Amino acid sequence: MKKFYRYDISLLSDQFSVNIKLSEFKEISETKMGYWIENTRHGSGKMWISKTSRKRYAYPTLKEAKISFIRRTERRYAILNSQMVKCRMALENVDELVDKKRINSLIS
Numbered sequence: 001m002k003k004f005y006r007y008d009i010s011l012l013s014d015q016f017s018v019n020i021k022l023s024e025f026k027e028i029s030e031t032k033m034g035y036w037i038e039n040t041r042h043g044s045g046k047m048w049i050s051k052t053s054r055k056r057y058a059y060p061t062l063k064e065a066k067i068s069f070i071r072r073t074e075r076r077y078a079i080l081n082s083q084m085v086k087c088r089m090a091l092e093n094v095d096e097l098v099d100k101k102r103i104n105s106l107i108s
Helices: 062-092 093-105
Strands: 003-011 018-030 034-038 046-050
Touching: 003 062, 018 062, 062 093
Parallel strands: none
Antiparallel strands: 003 018, 018 034, 034 046
8 A cells, every 4th residue: 555645744742843744644545636645634534536637635655745745834934024024114114104094984
């Protein structure tokens, strides 16, 4: 039976430590288009993985799983960084933005 792999960030309880966790999933069966794998994180206990999809939940090699982890984490970082920038801008301009909104609501 084949194994499939997925790396995820695992936050530790001290809030300042990060660990990278490797999950292994056993193949249940193979179809023409993909694989059924065991996955206890989902209600049914199994999950279907495409053979051809660019984005998959788990990969047949550690190298592919690592590349997927890097891409997912870079994308996550970009999204969170963008949100932080917007929050900082809002905090820096809260007085100005709130006053403009109050004036606009009085005019309408």
